[in-house]
Amino acid sequence: MAAKVEAWGSRVGLILAMAGNAVGLGNFLRFPVQAVQNGGGAFIIPYLVCFLLMGIPLLLIEWSTGRFGGKFGNHSTPYILDTMAKGRVWKYIGVFGIFTNIAVAAYYCYIESWTMSYVYHSIVGTFDGMSQADVAGFFNSYVDISQSTTGIPYEAVIFYILCLLLNTWILSKGLGGIEKVAKIGMPLLILFGVILAVRGVTLGTSGASDIFPNANAWDGLNFLWTPQFDSLANPKVWLAAAGQIFFTLSVGMGTIHCYAAYLKEKDDVALNAVSAGFMNEFVEVVLGSLIVIPIAAGYLGLDWVIQNAGFGMAFQTMPYLFQQWGGVLAILAGVFWFGLLFFAGITSSLAMGTPWMGFMSDEFGWSKNKGAWSFGALALIMGLPTVIFYNQGVFDQYDYWAGTVSLVVFAFLETVLFSYIFGINRGWEEINKGADIKLPKFFKYVILIITPLLLGAVLVSSIPDWVNQIKNNDTNNKEWFADNYFAENFEGSGAVSGKVIEVKSDYVKFEFEN
Numbered sequence: 116m117a118a119k120v121e122a123w124g125s126r127v128g129l130i131l132a133m134a135g136n137a138v139g140l141g142n143f144l145r146f147p148v149q150a151v152q153n154g155g156g157a158f159i160i161p162y163l164v165c166f167l168l169m170g171i172p173l174l175l176i177e178w179s180t181g182r183f184g185g186k187f188g189n190h191s192t193p194y195i196l197d198t199m200a201k202g203r204v205w206k207y208i209g210v211f212g213i214f215t216n217i218a219v220a221a222y223y224c225y226i227e228s229w230t231m232s233y234v235y236h237s238i239v240g241t242f243d244g245m246s247q248a249d250v251a252g253f254f255n256s257y258v259d260i261s262q263s264t265t266g267i268p269y270e271a272v273i274f275y276i277l278c279l280l281l282n283t284w285i286l287s288k289g290l291g292g293i294e295k296v297a298k299i300g301m302p303l304l305i306l307f308g309v310i311l312a313v314r315g316v317t318l319g320t321s322g323a324s325d326i327f328p329n330a331n332a333w334d335g336l337n338f339l340w341t342p343q344f345d346s347l348a349n350p351k352v353w354l355a356a357a358g359q360i361f362f363t364l365s366v367g368m369g370t371i372h373c374y375a376a377y378l379k380e381k382d383d384v385a386l387n388a389v390s391a392g393f394m395n396e397f398v399e400v401v402l403g404s405l406i407v408i409p410i411a412a413g414y415l416g417l418d419w420v421i422q423n424a425g426f427g428m429a430f431q432t433m434p435y436l437f438q439q440w441g442g443v444l445a446i447l448a449g450v451f452w453f454g455l456l457f458f459a460g461i462t463s464s465l466a467m468g469t470p471w472m473g474f475m476s477d478e479f480g481w482s483k484n485k486g487a488w489s490f491g492a493l494a495l496i497m498g499l500p501t502v503i504f505y506n507q508g509v510f511d512q513y514d515y516w517a518g519t520v521s522l523v524v525f526a527f528l529e530t531v532l533f534s535y536i537f538g539i540n541r542g543w544e545e546i547n548k549g550a551d552i553k554l555p556k557f558f559k560y561v562i563l564i565i566t567p568l569l570l571g572a573v574l575v576s577s578i579p580d581w582v583n584q585i586k587n588n589d590t591n592n593k594e595w596f597a598d599n600y601f602a603e604n605f606e607g608s609g610a611v612s613g614k615v616i617e618v619k620s621d622y623v624k625f626e627f628e629n
């Protein structure tokens with residue numbers, strides 16, 4: 116047993132840490148891509164429905180179970196779930212809530228390390244004067260770790276290790292370290308996000324060029340925000356919406372239980388959970404849709420955005436577009452954008468380290484140092500394959516199995532536990548104990564009936580997709596270019612290697628060679 120009981124320093128610190136846990140790369144990289152790939156406005160309705168009927172209920176369940184387990188000195192899901200039910204099986208199910216975190220942290224910190232490197236490259240002016248193809252090519256050589264970009268060999272590996280070291284060091288300071296990072300990082304993230312979003316909504320048609328005469332930032336916004344009801348009948352859109360809600364709210368992972376386990380018994384969970392959830396949604400739905408999509412549509416046109424929607428856009432395209440702002444503005448835009456991503460990332464990856472540390476401390480009396488360093492080492496071991504074999508799709512496999520499938524499985528099981536084994540009456544009482552708001556009773560029935568049914572439906576209907584995923588192995592080093600642009604910048608230049616793999620009206624799809 117640890118000598119001193121850890122607890123959150125203040126309510127503001129707790130809320131910012133919890134919001135920092137939720138607000139992450141998912142809000143800025145995953146959400147816009149999911150929205151575009153699933154029909155823009157067609158995605159938003161299922162997304163909001165999933166937020167209300169699965170997201171909010173799961174937040175309430177996880178906050179209250181976490182606080183409940185914490186009362187018995189447990190800070191990780193194996194023992195938190197164990198306090199709620201007889202029978203050993205729940206302890207083993209709870210193991211999900213530790214290992215999923217290590218697997219997700221492994222690849223998540225890799226992207227986080229790109230953001231650190233891109234802040235550096237923005238400041239030193241690496242992207243200055245680069246063509247769109249050069250910037251895309253830069254990314255491709257960066258992730259092909261054996262190629263050097265600007266002379267630093269194995270740069271991607273070095274930044275990855277630096278990023279893990281930084282996470283480990285902060286984690287070794289305990290909750291206080293996490294609170295401090297959240298107090299600095301969250302306000303800066305919002306500030307940078309608002310500045311870039313203002314740019315996104317004011318760009319209009321001023322970015323149009325000879326090559327993309329119809330470029331218009333408003334097209335991007337209209338596409339995202341014009342609701343389309345026909346998609347409601349499409350199960351694929353629902354699955355994507357549910358998956359995004361899980362990932363973005365950090366539910367089904369064990370991090371929320373762990374953070375909530377450091378609450379005191381009478382601390383509010385109802386208002387806190389709902390506030391952190393809404394803060395995440397504000398950042399995702401408002402800021403997350405006002406940056407990449409409108410800015411890219413403002414320079415390259417909506418067609419380009421639809422054809423290229425992929426999370427590489429943030430790294431392959433944005434630095435090029437920022438160059439159009441010229442000089443200091445280009446540097447600032449790069450620092451704001453990648454700095455925002457960095458703060459979003461680190462406040463989430465720190466959360467992923469805490470369940471392991473809590474478990475080792477509760478059960479084996481490990482110190483924070485020992486817990487943090489062992490977490491860093493595990494993440495490194497799990498992460499190296501994604502770094503070394505990035506282009507072979509290992510990264511996507513991690514994101515799919517650890518970052519998508521296991522969240523749904525765990526969320527389903529914990530909801531069944533909460534409503535039917537622990538019992539909804541006790542559960543509802545837990546949620547409302549010490550509550551600073553009065554939740555509508557409606558949610559009690561949602562948690563009892565609707566949430567488990569929807570989760571079960573999502574689970575069952577995603578099984579065919581699991582099979583598909585095992586079979587197919589797609590890499591993401593392909594990009595569409597306008598053909599006149601392509602002719603001008605690629606053909607005969609010899610600077611970029613790869614091949615054209617598809618031609619469609621005015622576009623060619625180019626596969627970069629690694």
Ligand code: PHE
Nearest residue numbers: 137139140141362363365463
């Ligand atoms: N919610 C985070 C994001 O949007 C990711 C995350 C998932 C963080 C699970 C912690 C636990 O990026």
Ligand code: NA
Nearest residue numbers: 137138139363
């Ligand atoms: Na999020």
